[in-house]
Amino acid sequence: MASCNPKGSKMKFCIIGVGRFGFQVATTLADNGMEVLAVDSSESIIASIRDKVTQAICMRVTDEDALRSIGVDEMDVVIVAMGENFAQSILVTALLKQNLKIPRVIARSVSQIHRDILRLIGADQVVLPEQEMGIRLADTLSLPFNALMRLTPSFAISYIKTPKKCIGKNSSAIQELFNVACIGKKIGDDIIPVSPEELISEEDTLVCAGKNADISRINKA
Numbered sequence: 001m002a003s004c005n006p007k008g009s010k011m012k013f014c015i016i017g018v019g020r021f022g023f024q025v026a027t028t029l030a031d032n033g034m035e036v037l038a039v040d041s042s043e044s045i046i047a048s049i050r051d052k053v054t055q056a057i058c059m060r061v062t063d064e065d066a067l068r069s070i071g072v073d074e075m076d077v078v079i080v081a082m083g084e085n086f087a088q089s090i091l092v093t094a095l096l097k098q099n100l101k102i103p104r105v106i107a108r109s110v111s112q113i114h115r116d117i118l119r120l121i122g123a124d125q126v127v128l129p130e131q132e133m134g135i136r137l138a139d140t141l142s143l144p145f146n147a148l149m150r151l152t153p154s155f156a157i158s159y160i161k162t163p164k165k166c167i168g169k170n171s172s173a174i175q176e177l178f179n180v181a182c183i184g185k186k187i188g189d190d191i192i193p194v195s196p197e198e199l200i201s202e203e204d205t206l207v208c209a210g211k212n213a214d215i216s217r218i219n220k221a
Contacts, residue, residue, distance in 0.1 A: 017082030
């Protein structure tokens with residue numbers, strides 16, 4: 001059975017399928033301090049990632065006994081990162097959920113039909129990287145503000161410059177005037193939280209959350 005991650009210990013992730021998407025997920029998780037097991041059927045791919053993750057193994061990814069032997073059933077999260085091989089991703093996802101009883105399986109999809117089938121067989125989360133990247137690019141090109149993340153079609157988190165009406169006032173003034181919550185401030189490459197009482201200056205770059213229409217009003221202001 002999958003392990004219960006004790007408080008304070010590193011989470012264990014397994015990435016099955018180390019293409020461009022899987023490679024990026026695996027190496028970023030490792031950079032973030034997680035334990036990462038990368039699995040792929042290509043020896044050259046495994047060789048390219050071996051020094052970047054906790055462990056990298058070349059094997060047939062649809063072999064249940066082999067997956068058990070390398071401890072996949074002890075992972076907190078397994079990410080099925082192959083997408084182009086439609087049948088293989090479905091088989092592996094079903095194997096992980098129904099046979100190995102992995103508590104959380106995240107699967108990559110390349111189409112709406114693929115996504116629906118993955119959900120039907122038990123995937124806890126399905127991602128469509130190409131679709132999500134396309135939406136983000138379109139938002140960058142078309143929205144009248146710098147959207148960090150679109151949570152729904154009408155609600156986003158965005159960078160904004162301090163509105164003139166709010167310079168020298170508490171950050172809560174932004175919500176009172178524009179119905180947008182100020183949740184942080186960009187300092188260099190980092191973002192720090194701000195309290196409602198914190199004074200904001202003309203030079204500040206703020207991180208705000210709200211409806212697209214309300215964030216747009218701030219830029220016009």
